[in-house]
Amino acid sequence: MMMDESRRGFIGKAFGAVAAVGGVASLIAMKKTWDPLPSVMSAGFTTVDVSGLEANKLEIAVWRGKPIFILKYTEDMKPTDGRSVKVGDHYYSVMVGLCTHLGCIPGYENDRKMFKCACHGGEYSADGRQTFGPPPRPLDIPPFKIDGVTLVLGEEGPEYKAMMAKAGGA
Amino acid sequence: MAEFKPAGSMYEWFDQRLGIDKFVKVMMTEYWIPKNINFLWAMGVLLTVMFTLLVVSGIFLLMYYKPDINMAFDSVNYTIMQEVAYGWLFRHIHAVGASVVFLIIYIHMFTGIYYGSYKKGREMIWISGMLLFMLFSAEGFSGYMLPWGQMSYWAAYVITEIFGGIPLIGGDLVVWIRGNFYVADATLTRFFMLHVLLIPLAILGAIVFHFYSLRFPHVNNEAGEFFDFDEEAEKYLAGDKKNSKVVPFWPVFLSKDFFVLGFFLLFFFYLVFFHYSFAMDPINFDKADGLKTPAHIYPEWYFLWSYEVLRGWFFEIAGISGKSLGLIAFGFANAIFLVMPWLDRSPMVKPANQRPYFKYWFWLMIADLMVLTEFGKLPPTGPNAWVGFGASLTFLVLFIALPFITKAEAKKVGGK
Ligand code: FES
Numbered sequence: 001m002m003m004d005e006s007r008r009g010f011i012g013k014a015f016g017a018v019a020a021v022g023g024v025a026s027l028i029a030m031k032k033t034w035d036p037l038p039s040v041m042s043a044g045f046t047t048v049d050v051s052g053l054e055a056n057k058l059e060i061a062v063w064r065g066k067p068i069f070i071l072k073y074t075e076d077m078k079p080t081d082g083r084s085v086k087v088g089d090h091y092y093s094v095m096v097g098l099c100t101h102l103g104c105i106p107g108y109e110n111d112r113k114m115f116k117c118a119c120h121g122g123e124y125s126a127d128g129r130q131t132f133g134p135p136p137r138p139l140d141i142p143p144f145k146i147d148g149v150t151l152v153l154g155e156e157g158p159e160y161k162a163m164m165a166k167a168g169g170a
Numbered sequence: 171m172a173e174f175k176p177a178g179s180m181y182e183w184f185d186q187r188l189g190i191d192k193f194v195k196v197m198m199t200e201y202w203i204p205k206n207i208n209f210l211w212a213m214g215v216l217l218t219v220m221f222t223l224l225v226v227s228g229i230f231l232l233m234y235y236k237p238d239i240n241m242a243f244d245s246v247n248y249t250i251m252q253e254v255a256y257g258w259l260f261r262h263i264h265a266v267g268a269s270v271v272f273l274i275i276y277i278h279m280f281t282g283i284y285y286g287s288y289k290k291g292r293e294m295i296w297i298s299g300m301l302l303f304m305l306f307s308a309e310g311f312s313g314y315m316l317p318w319g320q321m322s323y324w325a326a327y328v329i330t331e332i333f334g335g336i337p338l339i340g341g342d343l344v345v346w347i348r349g350n351f352y353v354a355d356a357t358l359t360r361f362f363m364l365h366v367l368l369i370p371l372a373i374l375g376a377i378v379f380h381f382y383s384l385r386f387p388h389v390n391n392e393a394g395e396f397f398d399f400d401e402e403a404e405k406y407l408a409g410d411k412k413n414s415k416v417v418p419f420w421p422v423f424l425s426k427d428f429f430v431l432g433f434f435l436l437f438f439f440y441l442v443f444f445h446y447s448f449a450m451d452p453i454n455f456d457k458a459d460g461l462k463t464p465a466h467i468y469p470e471w472y473f474l475w476s477y478e479v480l481r482g483w484f485f486e487i488a489g490i491s492g493k494s495l496g497l498i499a500f501g502f503a504n505a506i507f508l509v510m511p512w513l514d515r516s517p518m519v520k521p522a523n524q525r526p527y528f529k530y531w532f533w534l535m536i537a538d539l540m541v542l543t544e545f546g547k548l549p550p551t552g553p554n555a556w557v558g559f560g561a562s563l564t565f566l567v568l569f570i571a572l573p574f575i576t577k578a579e580a581k582k583v584g585g586k
Contacts, residue, residue, distance in 0.1 A: 031346075034360070040350050060461070065352030067461050101493065102481070103331050104463040118465050120484070121551050134484045136491040 044154040050087050051149035058108040060097060063153040067097035067105055068142055069115075070151070071126060077113065082166035083127040083138070085159050088149050095128045095139040106139075115139075198420035202403045204391035205415055211389065212430035213278035219431060220271045221377070227263040228366070235316065237362035239355045242318035243457045262446040268310055269449040270438055272472035275303055283510065284532060286394055286519040291387035293511040298380040300508045305373045307473070312365040314470065318358065319454030324467050326353045326361070327460075332480075335497040352460055394519035466549055474546030475539050479503045482542075482562030484555050499562055506569045513572045516580040527579040531572060538564045 046063040050070060053059050056077075059070040071093040073079060079091040086092075097105050104119035114131070115124040123132040128139035141164075145157030177183035185191055234254055236245040250257035279299065282288055288296035315326040330347050334340040349356030388399050397415055406414035417423050441448070453464050469477050479502075483495035506513075518525065522532040541561040548554050 034346060034349060036345060036349050036351070036356065040354075040356065044351070062461065065350065065354060065460050102328055102467070104467070105461070119463070119467065120481070120549075120555075134492055136486075136493045 046153040047147075048151045048153065049149060050092060050151055053092075055090070056110050056113065058110070061153065063142055066142075068153060069093065069095045069097040069108070069128075069139070071108070073126070077126060080127045080129075082163050083129070083141070085144075085146070085163070087146050087151065093127050094141060094144055094151065096142050097139070099135055100130070100137045100139060101133070101135040199418050200403070200407075201385075201419040202399050202406075202416040203389055203419050203423040204395075204397075205417055206392045206395075207389065208392055209426075209430045210277065210281040212427045213274050213281065215424070215427040216274050216431060216434050217271065217278065218377075219435075220267055220274060221373070223263060224267045224271065225370070227260045227267065230260040231257075231264055232366060237316070237359050239318060239358055239458070242316065242358060246317045247455065259442075262442045262449075265449040266438065266442045266446050268313060269470065269472065270441065271306065272310065272470075274434075275306060276472070279303065279507075280536065284522045285390055285392070286514070286521070287390040288511045289514060289519050290517065292390065294383040295380065295387070296511055297508060298376060298383050302373065302376045302380060303507075304504075305369055305376055309365060309369045309373065310470070310472070312361045312369065315358065315361050316365060317454060318458045319451075320456040320458055320462075320464050321451045321454040321467070323353060323458030323460065324464060325469055326357065328467060330357070332497065332500070335494060390519065392521065394521060394524075396519070468547050471543065471547070474544075475542035476500060476503050478542040478546035478558050479562045479565060481550055482555075482558040484550065484559065499566060502569075503565060513569065514576045515573050516576040516583070518580070518583060525579060526582060527575045531568065531575055534564075535568050538568065 044064055046061055046068070048059075048061045048068075048070060050059075050072065053070065053072040055072045055074040057072070059072075061068040061070060073084065073091040073093075077091070079086070083093065084091045085094060099106050099117040099119065099122055101117065101120060101122050104117050106115040106117040106122065106124060108115055113126045115126075115128070117123070117133070117135070121133045122130065122135040124135070124139055125131050128141075130136075130138055141160070142153050143156045144160050145152040145155040146159055174186050177186060181190070231250060234245060234250050234257065236242055246261070250261055282296065282299070311325070311329060315322045330344055330353065333347060334344045336343060345351055347357075348354065349360060395415075399416060402414045402416040405411075406416055406418070411417075449470075451470075468474065480496045480500040483492045483499060485492050487495060514528075516525070516528065522529045538561055541557065542565065545554055545558045545561065550558055
């Protein structure tokens with residue numbers, strides 16, 4: 001009798017263990033089914049030739065479905081350490097054009113040289129630092145690499161890494 | 171197997187195999203409902219009818235809708251609205267229904283709070299009801315996205331973005347939920363699946379559970395009176411219908427419900443035929459554009475109060491950013507109703523107007539929700555931002571104060 005009980009108990013535990021392994025495995029499979037597809041992941045690069053841009057006129061590129069602001073500085077605009085990048089002879093701001101508050105797309109006012117988010121009145125300077133309103137942090141900087149006069153969005157180049165190192169330290 | 175005698179009629183044949191007689195008794199003719207309840211208790215039946223209407227109209231829309239970012243907008247605004255005979259009718263029933271169902275849910279919910287129907291043995295009814303509310307919210311939101319208009323797109327964008335506020339995993343979680351780095355085709359197709367299959371299934375399950383949990387403590391009544399349902403039922407069955415405090419669900423109680431339902435459906439179809447546009451935002455008749463935000467984003471009216479709690483916090487307090495504070499408050503607002511039965515520490519089950527302190531709390535809460543709803547729709551700038559902040563704060567304070575208020579009340583009334 002005793003023997004039977006423990007045998008039954010063992011079978012129960014063994015069945016439980018098999019079921020648990022199967023359960024975890026299917027959860028992993030389900031999670032991965034929801035992951036972005038490989039084609040989505042590999043479509044993550046955009047190249048922009050910045051040599052032809054006009055100073056103080058906002059250029060909007062699209063990377064991973066997000067608007068990317070590229071702003072060429074005029075001679076009298078001061079580059080900021082850690083937020084401006086030099087491509088060729090000019091300085092630029094390269095930023096994800098989504099307000100860090102709730103994700104609206106701010107507009108650029110070239111006479112005042114600043115960004116204004118109409119949604120809740122957030123404002124950013126030309127290099128993307130928040131200067132007023134609810135946005136909690138500066139505009140994000142997308143990973144980029146400089147290749148001559150083109151900007152490769154989606155790849156982490158040395159300039160980008162240097163910028164991030166600075167942001168991390170601040 | 172039991173031995174089956176030859177059946178004398180078709181009814182008997184089925185009765186032998188399915189126990190129809192018994193079933194009808196348990197579910198309808200001997201399911202007891204208190205006599206003294208008013209029209210507010212009809213909301214459950216109204217909701218059941220609304221849900222059915224939504225499912226049926228949804229099935230018809232499903233035949234022509236295309237869950238693909240290139241076709242979705244036209245399949246709704248051209249095919250269903252222009253080509254399909256009566257397609258407009260099903261769309262309007264569905265859209266107005268989705269809006270009105272929340273109106274009825276809120277009435278149902280606040281009736282429960284007003285009469286104390288979440289207390290003493292009725293906790294599971296309350297919890298399953300709140301679960302239903304959450305599922306309906308998810309259902310409403312996932313459906314709102316499907317027409318792929320500008321407001322749909324940006325609502326989906328903002329709501330999925332909320333998950334980005336979760337520490338550490340937030341960013342990856344957002345990409346995972348969307349299936350892309352932005353709201354894209356993958357997002358549309360998975361929300362489509364949620365809207366037409368998974369969430370409705372869960373809702374059906376929750377409805378069954380909600381009804382089941384009602385069977386043990388029974389329906390509350392207008393006076394919050396406690397009585398023995400079995401005793402009252404016996405009286406009724408013995409023929410003393412006048413003195414019995416209960417009536418059977420069918421046909422007596424339902425006849426009253428049908429009366430309310432009749433009025434409700436007149437109102438509902440009046441909206442469907444003459445005022446359907448209130449349920450459709452004009453911005454949603456522009457096709458979704460991920461590179462152009464509408465000047466002002468807001469959700470449908472029934473989410474405005476919690477949306478306002480989310481964005482009411484526009485400055486940082488004690489080093490926590492306004493955004494995080496908003497998220498915390500939003501989480502609080504959405505979870506707090508769930509624990510109502512434990513926040514209310516007064517054992518008395520009475521309508522709010524007979525409770526010395528709770529009555530003030532109740533109407534303050536309703537007023538605050540109205541302010542939140544009103545300001546949730548307005549642009550949050552200037553003084554609006556401050557009203558929004560004040561109302562969000564009031565909401566939190568009200569719920570934090572509830573246990574103390576009700577405890578004091580219990581002392582005052584019963585001394586225990
Ligand atoms: S989204 Fe830009 S200020 Fe709110």
